[in-house]
Amino acid sequence: MSKVVFADANSDYKKARYVICGVPFDGTSSFRRGSRYAPLEIRKNSYNFETYSHLFDIDLTDIDIHDAGDLEVAQNIDDTLDMISVHADNFVNDGKIPVMLGGEHSLTLPFIKACKKKYPDIGCVILDAHLDLREEYEGERNSHACISRRILEDLTKKYVSIGIRSGTREEYEYARENKIKIFSSEDISLTGIESMIHELHGYINGPVYLSVDMDAIDPAFAPALGTPEPYGLTPRDVRTIISCLAPYIVGFDLVEITPSYDSGGTALLGAKLVRDFIAANARATL
Template identity: 80%
Template sequence: MHRTVFADANSDYKDARYVICGVPFDRTSCFRRGSRFAPQEIRNNSYNFETYNHLFYIDLKDVDIHDAGDLEVAQGIDDTLKMLSVHADKYVRDGKIPVMLGGEHSLTLPFIRACKTKYPDIACVVLDAHLDMREEYEGERNSHACVSRHIIQDVTGKYVSIGIRSGAREEYEYIKENKIRMFSAEDVLSTGIESVISELRGYINGPVYLSIDMDAIDPAYAPAIGTPEPYGLTPRDVRSVIACLAPHIVGFDLVEIAPAYDSGNTALLGAKLVRDFIAANAKATL
């Protein structure tokens, strides 16, 4: 069934604490396109779940959530990012926590920039299989393959990536030269997500923007992805990071699901992670 709003997003904009928006854009995707269809599929699958979250003792029917629908996009990425900035700036200025459903990963940039205006000391945590540290890709500076580099250079040096297992040699050299904090999927496997979280707590204790590229998760759990990489994180790893950071999160996105490549399970998992974020953040800020 086609659902026009995310489940339990029953608040009007004025009263909402969380504003969900979809961004149906995937023009710079380079392997599998189709993430433009993800916002609606995530909404459709969000109706599978009970309103009560037993892990965080929160009933989402008691949380003020508004779904602003899908935002308008342009033909190209540069114009799209400018258009998104208008909405992202308004959400943050109005005291909302933006929850963006992509679309491709390049779309994170205007949302974290908006949060930066209100929280100058903001940190960014990205869960991703890929480094995304290219300066440009296939002639496009704002490609999804460049988003993390632009976050670091243009928004905040307080940056951590988790789940990495792919990148060009130059990208690995860049993170080494610039001492960028990165936990590979192998790090998580060998030391455990609890160890990674312990390190996170050591140097992130202020406002955080959390971006979840669904390819951080192993394709055994999330196969419908734009650029899948084997040997990834588990959904529980991701949920643990969400729970750890929840008290500090001021902006959130979930991107890069390409729904055509499975029977709905990846969008279902994405919807659950969004609901877990809202529940965990709501619990932490009561």
């Protein structure tokens, strides 16, 4: 368990509405490893900010937040997913909103699965630079490069990807054949974030799981990433998406920061986005 708790996570578990947990695993990462160190760095950087959010007119000290520390992981991805799924199920069954700090993107799966059991009609919104629609990658079906394929095949067809700008020819063909809704970063640049949000609500209604792969953001803003991809979203784009979906979100994660590749700015931005999610969701559900 991490010895550093997320700032303002001062509630005990029983009382908490939001439960933060870290999952320090990057075993299938394929370009830059090191996202296993991100949960700690995100927590450290969370202390930079004021407790009051003027944007949402809410103070995080008035919100019941608990930090459950880092979950135990295994050497391989399959055993790790099995181990953390127990915690994910417990959090959701206990009426909490899980806030998972990765780690690599494959770790999203047990948390969506836990939310799906409680909310059968759940939708999933993934912010990502990459399609992640491979059947397998380097012999691994649960690779970080396959997370969206697993979600679509195993959990829900009510699915939207935002920020996409990278994938194999086969992945793009799969997306077209299966009519997967994608808002590329080019789409958003051309039509504007407000237009995208308006259209998004036509695809996603009811409970939503939101997963933020930080490489959805342009590496000019967030360089310390596992697989950085230029021409991405801005941090304000991501904050706007979080804000607009906030009333419907029942689970949230933020993944794929590799802290050693910058001087701390990417983890700082990640911490801020987590705090913005909690503030936005708490304000929307008051």
